[in-house]
Amino acid sequence: MTEAQTRKAGHLPPRIERVNPVAFTLTFAVAAFVIWSMTTAGPSLDQLARGLPNIGNILSRMFPPDFERIDRILWSLFQTFQMAIAGCAIGLVLSVPLGILAAEGLSPHPAIRTAARSLIAVFRTVPDLVWALIFVIAVGLGSPAGVLAIAIDVMGFAARFFAEAMEETDKGPREALSALGANRLGMIMSAVLPAAAPSMIATSLYCLEKATRASVVLGLVGAGGIGVELKVAFDLFAYQTAATIILVILILVIAVEQTGGWLRRKII
């Protein structure tokens, strides 16, 4: 080591290089906004003091769960799952062409690609419950509204990931196919989709988990499924029935997540 290096190594740099006034002001403003939001929107201390015992009270009234109407509840749960399956299937099938239109190098025109990406962004950013409200107005109360809401929600997620999976596939086979005079569709179906398949299946399984979680709450806004049973149970203060409903929902969601996770690990 030369002398200069020794001196350098022994000299500790300051903890803060220099204070940037803009960054400092911004940090301060953000912190202030967070504290302000917590005090205005969050629960006050005495609300918490009164609320916590109430939660304990509700939980104790839920116990023991009432299995009296378990057959009806399970049937409703099954219908909810069907809603998730149907919505997910429709959403995934439509996500493939939408994903192709949104994928760089596969989309027929940059303008179409931008349009497809914007549509996906709208599907993704509007929450599923809002879609459900819209479809309840459009097609009426019941599961068809829920299926449509789930389909749109799935497209907002899957089309984007399908597009990314397709963009990430090896360019070599694509070039080889266009070099032999194949058309765009042939190139996509022969070279792109088979290569993107594992990633797309993993995304699809995740969408099914997402759709299952969504399907149980859509009933709250009248879009079909077990959510409405839960709402009625709470409205009638039938906490023990509500407990049963929550329990079976939990079992369904966990079962779908576990199965999906296991299948994903098998594919990758």
Add this chain to the structure above:
Amino acid sequence: MNVVAFQQTAPEGALSPARSGLPAASVRGLSKQFGAGPVIMSGLDLDIHHGSRVAIIGANGTGKSTLIRMLVRLVEPGGGDIRLLGEDVRKLDAAGLKRLRSRVGFVFQRHNLVTRLSALTNVVHGVQSRMSGPRTWTQLLAPREVRAEAMHCLERVGLADKATARIDTLSGGQSQRVAVARMLMQRPELVIADEPDASLDPKSGEEVMATLAALANEQDATLIFVSHRMEHAIRFSERIVGLGGGKVALDQPSDTVSEAELTRFFHHD
């Protein structure tokens, strides 16, 4: 194995008589520059006769890949004229270009196959040069004649027994031969190969080159290939074209050059 048989029938550097006077490829004043980068090609002239086998050599970055890619507009030419199989390449519209490309078999340095699919399906894809639709996407749906022809192409490269094997279970040399089989599926009039032997061990590289040369010879197709292996350039071609300074800097019958001369050509550059 079949490949060995091909190797025996492959003419070794023999100058075959010109089969026709018409050039398969005719390049005039070709130039190319990528964006504001260096000029890669300037005023390159080259004629390649039907049924001939031409090796293109040159140091790294002299534009060999760029030249052969421009022939079918995988890279857009900068300026000049290209006539290929009687077509004015630069004037073709999308449909015309597709028709021309379907007549040209292109083999890349990497095999460029879909690795998750079987050898047979990858070869079936080659039929997309003249057919389209779901029946060309996978061997599962392919018409009987197409499957049979694909099997025949695999036989010709000595890989009939690997038809159902996925590409990712094959060796590099086997994969490259599957790529040759896919190219055969096109029934090409002109075969262009960009260092098909480069990513392979010496033995597999030689097998692939021998297969290509023999098949091109069998069907009377023109063969243009790039190789960094001087012994391949000499043995599998009848004419050697060396690129340098954006032009053709060497053009000789293969049986009049020695490996030493070619090596000197490289170092001179």
